[in-house]
Amino acid sequence: MLAEQYPYAHAELDFRNPFELLVATVLSAQTTDVRVNQVTPVLFARYPDARSLSEANLTDIEEIIRPTGFFRAKAKSLHTLSQRIVDEFDGVVPGTLAELVTLPGVGRKTANVVLGNAFGVPGITVDTHFGRLAKRFGWTASDDPVVVERDVMELFEPRDWTMLSHRVVFHGRRVCLARRPACGACAVATLCPSFGEGETDPAKAQKLLRFELAPGKEALHAEMLANTDNAAAIRQRTESDAAGVSP
Numbered sequence: 718m719l720a721e722q723y724p725y726a727h728a729e730l731d732f733r734n735p736f737e738l739l740v741a742t743v744l745s746a747q748t749t750d751v752r753v754n755q756v757t758p759v760l761f762a763r764y765p766d767a768r769s770l771s772e773a774n775l776t777d778i779e780e781i782i783r784p785t786g787f788f789r790a791k792a793k794s795l796h797t798l799s800q801r802i803v804d805e806f807d808g809v810v811p812g813t814l815a816e817l818v819t820l821p822g823v824g825r826k827t828a829n830v831v832l833g834n835a836f837g838v839p840g841i842t843v844d845t846h847f848g849r850l851a852k853r854f855g856w857t858a859s860d861d862p863v864v865v866e867r868d869v870m871e872l873f874e875p876r877d878w879t880m881l882s883h884r885v886v887f888h889g890r891r892v893c894l895a896r897r898p899a900c901g902a903c904a905v906a907t908l909c910p911s912f913g914e915g916e917t918d919p920a921k922a923q924k925l926l927r928f929e930l931a932p933g934k935e936a937l938h939a940e941m942l943a944n945t946d947n948a949a950a951i952r953q954r955t956e957s958d959a960a961g962v963s964p
């Protein structure tokens with residue numbers, strides 16, 4: 718049902734290869750994907766790979782990534798990360814979970830994002846939205862991301878893991894919100910054991926919906942449904958117009 722609701726779900730960070738996705742994921746901490754997507758074209762035009770970034774001047778990196786916040790710490794992380802990739806992996810981002818988590822600042826969540834989206838290796842990405850919804854759906858009883866990941870992996874086929882991650886996160890950002898889920902306007906309400914945790918009145922719930930599902934955004938939603946392969950670009954365009962709020 719989530720696949721029907723969000724046929725256009727996708728990775729929300731822009732990237733062209735594993736290195737770019739790894740860097741973008743590091744930059745995405747404590748900020749919106751839109752902001753990251755605004756700075757990465759400049760960063761990658763100047764430093765297209767781990768080798769060039771490892772040799773970059775720290776102050777130059779800081780200046781470029783400043784809009785993403787915590788720019789000093791992030792610049793240092795990217796520098797160290799790139800150096801390690803050059804020293805230990807000959808400048809190429811490794812393609813296994815075991816190797817990725819040895820990189821500084823790369824935990825299971827980041828590693829799974831990179832594996833699932835840049836290497837095509839199935840993975841469940843447990844961020845705050847996924848963890849919350851997995852509990853509400855009754856897929857897990859745990860708050861520990863590693864346990865959530867393991868519990869959900871047992872319920873679904875590996876081929877579905879990456880897209881499932883995107884769809885659940887999309888649902889968490891638009892409908893099953895942290896404080897006030899819009900149960901009365903939720904496509905999976907009949908299947909959800911937590912129905913009633915949020916607003917059940919359909920008209921009131923409708924008003925809680927976000928982004929392309931929000932009242933007044935019908936044209937945007939229709940455009941994304943009609944152009945599922947291009948939905949990321951459509952979303953980026955409208956969010957940039959709306960001063961950078963990321964779904």
Ligand code: SF4
Nearest residue numbers: 893898900903909912
């Ligand atoms: S019914 Fe409510 S709690 Fe369940 S998924 Fe929908 S919005 Fe979330």
